[in-house]
Amino acid sequence: MYLRASKARVFSLWLMTLLASTAASTSWADEAFLPPVMELTQVEISKAGLLEQDFVLHFRISNPNESKLPVRGLAYKVRLEDLELVSDGESRQSFTVPAYGHQEFEVPVTTNLWRRMKPLVKLLKKAETPIAYQVSGEVKTGRLFGRKVPFSHNGELTHGEMLASNP
Template sequence: MFVLVTFLTGCSTWFSRDFHEPEIQLTNIELVYARLLEQEFLLEFRIDNPNEHSLPVRGMTYNLDINGFSLGRGQSNQWLTVPANGSARFELRAHTNLWRHLKNLVALLKNPDQPIRYSLDAELKTGLMFNKKVPVRRQGSFTPGEYLHNSY
């Protein structure tokens, strides 16, 4: 009985007003391979948990746009636990076909020191028994010149 009460008390935190939604940031984009009709990128994210209890994450769906065109979309079923008042990192592989955006990409990479805008729309699946979906929308920028040397 004690275990059940303790478990339910912990779960109630996610349904109370004391729950603060986690922050998610795109921290790195790495080109894994590039072929004419398919590219693979490794996307690295950081989740920050501002709550007093650990946050079990059971997956994520996402859509990532770069300067207005889709870099990748998909889902991950990766499980991880973000510590209370802490952060955790995870990686996703994104497959895309940038052929139709080639002209725009070449123009962007001609000036590798110019920032490129990104937009991330995601939904974190949290919880163990009681699932809660946390919508996330982030915008930011990155400078390709900081990452290009890692691809060669």
């Protein structure tokens, strides 16, 4: 009986030590961790109907950290100038971004911009000026103990990058 209680104490002490060291190492890692940079590199128009528009968004995620970044999905918003192109986008793609490297990926999107069609057409007519964009959201990272890392990036797309179409 005493031996069994002793083993239980040793196990519980070992478990508490493991959890405490994991928590300490996680807080240390958080101080050195830099959030990834998410860029919108192209908006490909697949189909543009009156009630439904299909796009393929091309992204590049850059990892500014010295360790690889396992990505298990993302939630995002995309704005073009003052127009919200995607308000609650989600991707469940999984890939790993190398340390100090980047990874490119595509996300298909279907939207209904019927009410915003006039401002979108006006925006696309500005062929000679770049179109400002903002992409923001959260990257879901990790394997066993995942976490959500927020990101926000402002950039510009040229007219060619915006109007690329997939026949």
